[in-house]
Amino acid sequence: MAEVPWSDGGTWVTDVVRWRAALPAVLSARVTRLPADCSTGSELLRAAVALAGVTHIDFSSCSDSVTDTVLAHLPPSLRVLNVYDCRRLTADASLAHLTALVSLDCGATRIVNNGVGRLPSSVQELRVYACKFGTTTDFRHLCALRRLSDIENITSAMAASLPQGLEELGTWGIPFASDEAVSLTHMTRLRVFSGMYYMIDGPTIASLPACLLELDLAHFRLPKQATLFAHLHTMRKLRLNRCDIDDAVLASLPPSLVSLDLTVCRHLTPAAALPHLPALRLLDVSNTAIGDAMVASLPAGLTDLYMTDCINLTRSTTLDHLPVLRLLQHSGTDLLPSVLAHCRAQRCVVPAAGVLPGHTRYLDAIAVHPDGRLVSGDYAGEVRLWNEGRTAATVVRTGMGGAQNEDAVLALAVLPDGRCLAVCRNAASKVVEPRQGVIEVWDMHPVPPVRSATIDCGSGVTVVAALPDGHAAAGCADGRVRVVHVDTSTVVATLKGHTRCITALVVLPDGALASESADGTVRVWEVATRRCVAMQAGHATTKLTTLAALADGRLASGWGDGAVRLLSACAHTCAYGALMEANGGRVIRGLAALPDCGLVGAWDYWGSFTVRVWNKRYQPVLEWLRFSEVSDFVSLPDGNLASVGGYHIRLWTLPPLS
Numbered sequence: 001m002a003e004v005p006w007s008d009g010g011t012w013v014t015d016v017v018r019w020r021a022a023l024p025a026v027l028s029a030r031v032t033r034l035p036a037d038c039s040t041g042s043e044l045l046r047a048a049v050a051l052a053g054v055t056h057i058d059f060s061s062c063s064d065s066v067t068d069t070v071l072a073h074l075p076p077s078l079r080v081l082n083v084y085d086c087r088r089l090t091a092d093a094s095l096a097h098l099t100a101l102v103s104l105d106c107g108a109t110r111i112v113n114n115g116v117g118r119l120p121s122s123v124q125e126l127r128v129y130a131c132k133f134g135t136t137t138d139f140r141h142l143c144a145l146r147r148l149s150d151i152e153n154i155t156s157a158m159a160a161s162l163p164q165g166l167e168e169l170g171t172w173g174i175p176f177a178s179d180e181a182v183s184l185t186h187m188t189r190l191r192v193f194s195g196m197y198y199m200i201d202g203p204t205i206a207s208l209p210a211c212l213l214e215l216d217l218a219h220f221r222l223p224k225q226a227t228l229f230a231h232l233h234t235m236r237k238l239r240l241n242r243c244d245i246d247d248a249v250l251a252s253l254p255p256s257l258v259s260l261d262l263t264v265c266r267h268l269t270p271a272a273a274l275p276h277l278p279a280l281r282l283l284d285v286s287n288t289a290i291g292d293a294m295v296a297s298l299p300a301g302l303t304d305l306y307m308t309d310c311i312n313l314t315r316s317t318t319l320d321h322l323p324v325l326r327l328l329q330h331s332g333t334d335l336l337p338s339v340l341a342h343c344r345a346q347r348c349v350v351p352a353a354g355v356l357p358g359h360t361r362y363l364d365a366i367a368v369h370p371d372g373r374l375v376s377g378d379y380a381g382e383v384r385l386w387n388e389g390r391t392a393a394t395v396v397r398t399g400m401g402g403a404q405n406e407d408a409v410l411a412l413a414v415l416p417d418g419r420c421l422a423v424c425r426n427a428a429s430k431v432v433e434p435r436q437g438v439i440e441v442w443d444m445h446p447v448p449p450v451r452s453a454t455i456d457c458g459s460g461v462t463v464v465a466a467l468p469d470g471h472a473a474a475g476c477a478d479g480r481v482r483v484v485h486v487d488t489s490t491v492v493a494t495l496k497g498h499t500r501c502i503t504a505l506v507v508l509p510d511g512a513l514a515s516e517s518a519d520g521t522v523r524v525w526e527v528a529t530r531r532c533v534a535m536q537a538g539h540a541t542t543k544l545t546t547l548a549a550l551a552d553g554r555l556a557s558g559w560g561d562g563a564v565r566l567l568s569a570c571a572h573t574c575a576y577g578a579l580m581e582a583n584g585g586r587v588i589r590g591l592a593a594l595p596d597c598g599l600v601g602a603w604d605y606w607g608s609f610t611v612r613v614w615n616k617r618y619q620p621v622l623e624w625l626r627f628s629e630v631s632d633f634v635s636l637p638d639g640n641l642a643s644v645g646g647y648h649i650r651l652w653t654l655p656p657l658s
Contacts, residue, residue, distance in 0.1 A: 007056060020050035028056035034065040048073040060084040060105070068093040076100060084108055084129075094118040107131060107150060117141055125149075129172075139163065156182050165189050172196040183207040195220065208232060217243055228252045236279075240265055241608075247272040255279065263287060263306075270312045273297040285310060286329070292317050300324070308332050319343060331355050331650045349622065349655055351611075356642075356649040358384060358392050364631035365422075366644045367412040369444075372637040375420055376649055377409025383422055385444050386649075396449045398424045398440050410437055413466040415486065419443050419452070421464050421472055437461055439474060441486055455489045457482045465505035465513065467527065473513055475502025481515050483527060495525050497532050506549040514555055516547045522557060522567060536567055546632075548591035548599065556599055558588025564601055566618070579618055586610075592633030592641065598657050600641060602630035609645075615657040622655075 007028040013019045014033040020026065029051065035043040051057065052075045059066045059082060066086040071093050074081070080103040083089060091113035095101060101120050106112060107129030112119070115137050119126075123142055129150035138161045139145065145163050149170040159182045162169070166187050172195060181203040184190065190209050194216035202223040208215070212232050218241040222228065229235070229252040238253070239261040246267045253260070253275055259282040262268065270291030274280075280299050284306035291312040298305070302322050307313070309332035319325060319339055325348045330340070332355045340350050356374070363378035374386045377398070385394040399407025411423040425437040439461055441453040455461075455474075463475040471492070472484045479498035482491045498517035506514050512533070513525045520543065524534035543560040550556055555567040556579065564579040579599075586603045593599055597616035602609055609630050613622040629645035636642060641652035 012061065016047050016050045027054060028058075029054055030058040030061065032061040034062055034070070044069065044073060048075070051075050053077050055100075056080040058082040059086055063087055071095060072097070074098060079103065081105070083111070084127075092118075096120055098122075102144075112137075133158065137161070154182055159184060160186070162187065168192040168194075170194045181207070185209065192216070202228070205229070206231065210234065213237065215239070217241070220244065222249065224248060226251045229254060242266075251275055253277060258282070260284070274299075282306075295319070296321075298322060303327065305329070327351075332648070351622070351652050351654065354651045356386055356392075356651070359647055359649070361408075362647060363409070363644050363649070365409045365412040366632055366634050366642060366649065367414050367420075368634050368636065369414050369420075370416060370418055374634070374636075374642055374649065375412055375414055375444075376644065377412050377422055377424075378647075379408040381407030381409060381424060383409060383412070383420060383442065385420075394444055394447075394449055396420075396442055396444075396451070398422050411463045413464045413472065415466045415470055415472070416468065417470065418445060419486070421466060421486075423461050423464050423474075439464055439472065439484070453486065453489045455484055455486075457484065457491060462502055463505050465507055467507060467513070468511050471527075473505055473507075473527070475505045475515060477501045479517060479519065481505070481513070481525065493527070493530050495523075495527075495530055495532070497521075497523055497535070503544065504547040506547045506555070508549050508555070509551060509553055514547060514549065516544050516557070518543070520544060522547065522555065524555075545588045546591045548593045550593045550599065551595065551597045556591050556593070556601075558591050558601060560588070562586030562588065562603060564588060564591070564599075579614070589645075590630050590632040590643065592635050594635055594641075594654075594657070595637075595639055596657065600633055600635075602633070602643070604630075613654065613657065621657050 003025055005025045005027055011030060012032040013029050016031060054075060055077055057078060063085045066083060067088050068090055076097060076099060078098050079100050081101060082105040084105050085108040089109045089111055091110045093111050096118055098120050099122055101122055103125040104123050105127040107127050112128060112131050112133060116139060121141060122144055124144050125147040126145060127149040135155045136157050140161050143163055145166055147168040148166060151171055154171055164186055167189050169190060181201060185207045188209055190212055192214040193208060193212060196218040200220055202225060205228055210231055210233060212235055214237040215235060216239040221244045224246050226248045228249050233254045234256055235254050236256055237259040238257055241261055242264040244267060245265055247269055250272060255277055256279055257277050258279050260280060261284040263284050264287045268288045268290055270289060271293055272290050273293045274297040277299050280302055282304040283302060285294060286306050286308035288310060289312050290310055292314055295317050300321060301324060303324055304327045305325060306329040308329055313333050315334055315336050317335060325343060328343050328348055328350045343350055359378045361378040361380035363376055365377040367375045369375055377383045381398040383396045383398060384392040387393040398409055407424055409422050409424050413421045420442040422440045423437050424440060437460060439455040440451055443450045443452050457474050457476055460477040461474045462477055465473040467473055472486050474482045474484055476482060479500050481495035481502060483493040485492050498519055498521060500518040502515055502517050504516035508514060513527050515523050520537060522536045523532045526533050544557060545560055546558040548556040557565050557567055566579050586605045588601060589604045590602045599614045602611050612620055615621045630643045631645045633641055633643045640654055643650050
C-alpha cells in the first residue's frame with residue numbers, strides 16, 4: 001500500500017506525521033487534530049513535511065487550531081482546501097503561494113475580509129458562506145473562477161468585477177443593494193444561478209444571460225411580470241421555492257423546462273395553469289393553492305409529480321392524460337382511490353397513502369402498538385392511538401396541566417402488554433432542562449385510558465424503549481441508561497459508560513439494547529449482566545443523529561454529515577460499513593428498518609427533505625426528493641411505513657423491493 005496514491009477524504013486523521021509515515025503516497029487528508037503548539041516551532045515543521053505532496057486537505061474539523069502560520073506552511077501541491085469555520089484565521093492570511101489551488105472553502109472565516117487579493121489566481125471554485133465582503137470588493141484577480149457559492153449582498157460594483165467565465169453563482173442571506181440594479185449581462189457563460197432570502201428586481205432578472213440552464217430561487221420577492229422568464233429560452237431547471245409569484249408569471253415559463261419546483265408559492269390560485277411545456281418531466285406544486293386547472297395543463301411526458309397538501313384539488317381530478325407518470329406524491333390531497341389505482345396499474349410508484357389528521361401541534365414521537373396500530377404524541381401533550389380507519393380511537397392528555405410545552409411528548413414506546421410509555425416534560429416534576437422529562441405509563445385498554453404511574457428516574461429522561469421482558473429502558477440526560485420495573489416504578493439496573501445525554505435507544509432482535517449518546521458513541525448492552533459488549537466511537541465534530549435496529553442484527557446509524565453506516569456488533573467490537581458516504585450540509589433526520597431487512601432514511605438539506613429506500617441487500621432502490629418534513633419513521637406490520645414531521649403523520653405504501 002505504500003506505493004498506492006489513494007485518496008480518502010472521509011477518514012479522520014488525528015496525527016498527520018504518523019498517518020503520512022504509514023501511507024506515504026496518500027493524496028487526501030481530513031485533518032481533525034493538530035498539536036496544540038502547531039502554530040510555531042518544530043511541531044509545525046514536522047506537520048508541514050508530512051503534508052508535502054498532498055493535493056486535498058480538509059481542516060473544517062479542527063477549526064480551533066488552524067492559524068495564518070499553518071496556512072503559510074501548506075504544500076504548493078495543494079489543489080483542494082477546506083478551512084470552513086477555522087475561526088483563528090485572520091484577514092491577513094495568505095494563500096498566494098498555493099499556485100495549484102483550484103477549490104477553496106473559506107466559509108465562516110475572515111480570510112476575505114480585506115478582499116480576495118491574497119487568494120491565488122488559479123482558484124476555480126470558491127465557497128464563501130458567512131464571509132463579509134466590502135461593497136467594492138474586486139474579483140477580477142480571480143480570472144479562472146468558474147464557481148462562486150454563498151456570497152452575500154452583491155453590489156453592482158462587485159457583480160461587474162466577476163469574471164466573464166463564471167459558470168455558477170450562488171447568493172444568499174440579505175437583499176441585493178437596492179440603490180441600483182445589479183447586472184449579470186457580461187457573464188456569457190453563466191449556467192447556474194441560485195439565491196435564497198433576497199429581493200430581486202426586474203432588471204436583474206432580465207440581465208441573466210440567455211444561456212442559463214438552472215435558476216434556483218428560494219424565499220424571493222419577484223416582480224409580477226408575465227414576461228419575467230421568457231428570455232431564458234434554454235433553461236432546463238427552475239426552482240421557485242416559497243417565492244412571491246402569481247399566476248401571471250407562469251405564462252413566461254420557457255418551453256425548454258425539464259424540472260419545475262413551485263413549492264409553497266402561496267400566491268398561486270386554483271385558476272393557475274402551465275403554458276405549453278413539452279419537455280417537462282418533473283413538477284412540484286406541493287403546499288400551494290393550485291386546483292384542477294393546473295392538473296389539466298400538465299404535459300403528457302411528465303414522469304414525476306409532487307402535489308402534497310394541495311387541498312383545492314377536487315375529487316373530479318384525473319391523471320389519465322399522464323401515461324408515463326412514474327412517481328406520484330399526493331399525501332394530503334383528496335384524490336379518488338380509482339385514480340391512484342390507475343396510476344399503480346401503469347407501474348407508477350405512489351408512496352404516500354394518506355395523512356392522519358387530528359394533531360394540532362408539532363409531533364415527532366411515534367410508535368407501533370403490539371396489535372399493529374399507530375401511537376403518536378405531540379407537543380401539546382396529546383397521545384393518540386389510531387384505529388384501522390385512520391381515526392383516533394383513543395386520545396389521552398399527558399402531564400398535570402402545566403404551561404405551554406411543559407407537557408410536550410418527546411418520545412413514545414409500547415410495552416408487549418400494550419401499555420404506552422410516554423416521555424414528557426411535566427409541570428409536576430422538578431425543574432429540568434429542555435428535552436428532559438419523566439415517563440408516564442398509560443393503560444390504553446380501559447375507556448377512558450388510565451395513567452398507572454409517573455416515573456422519575458432521578459435524571460431527566462430523553463428517550464425510552466420497551467424491552468422484551470416487559471421492563472423499560474430509559475435514556476437519561478446524565479448519560480446513563482436506567483432499566484425500570486414498570487409495575488413498581490423502580491430502577492432495577494443502571495448502565496454506565498456514556499458521558500453525555502442519551503439521544504436514542506433501540507432493541508436488537510436478540511434482545512440486546514443499543515444506545516446512542518451526544519458524546520458521539522454507540523454502545524451495545526447485554527441488559528441482564530449490565531455489560532457493554534460493544535462500543536463504537538464517533539467524532540465530536542460529526543454528531544450521531546439516529547439509530548435503527550435491522551432484522552439481521554446489525555445497526556444502521558445516521559450522522560450529522562449525512563452519512564449512513566452499518567454497524568455489526570460481534571466479538572465485543574463494533575465495525576462500520578458505509579452505506580452512504582457523507583454529503584456535506586445534509587443531516588439524517590430519521591431511519592427505520594423494514595421487515596425484509598431493508599432500510600428507509602430521510603435527509604434534511606436546508607429544510608428540503610429527501611427520502612431514500614434500500615432493499616434487503618442495502619442497495620438504493622427508491623428516492624423521493626422535495627418531500628415534506630420528516631423527523632422519524634416507524635415500520636408497520638404490513639411492510640409499509642408511517643412518518644412524522646411537522647404537524648402530520650403520513651402513511652407510505654412501498655412497492656415490492658427487489
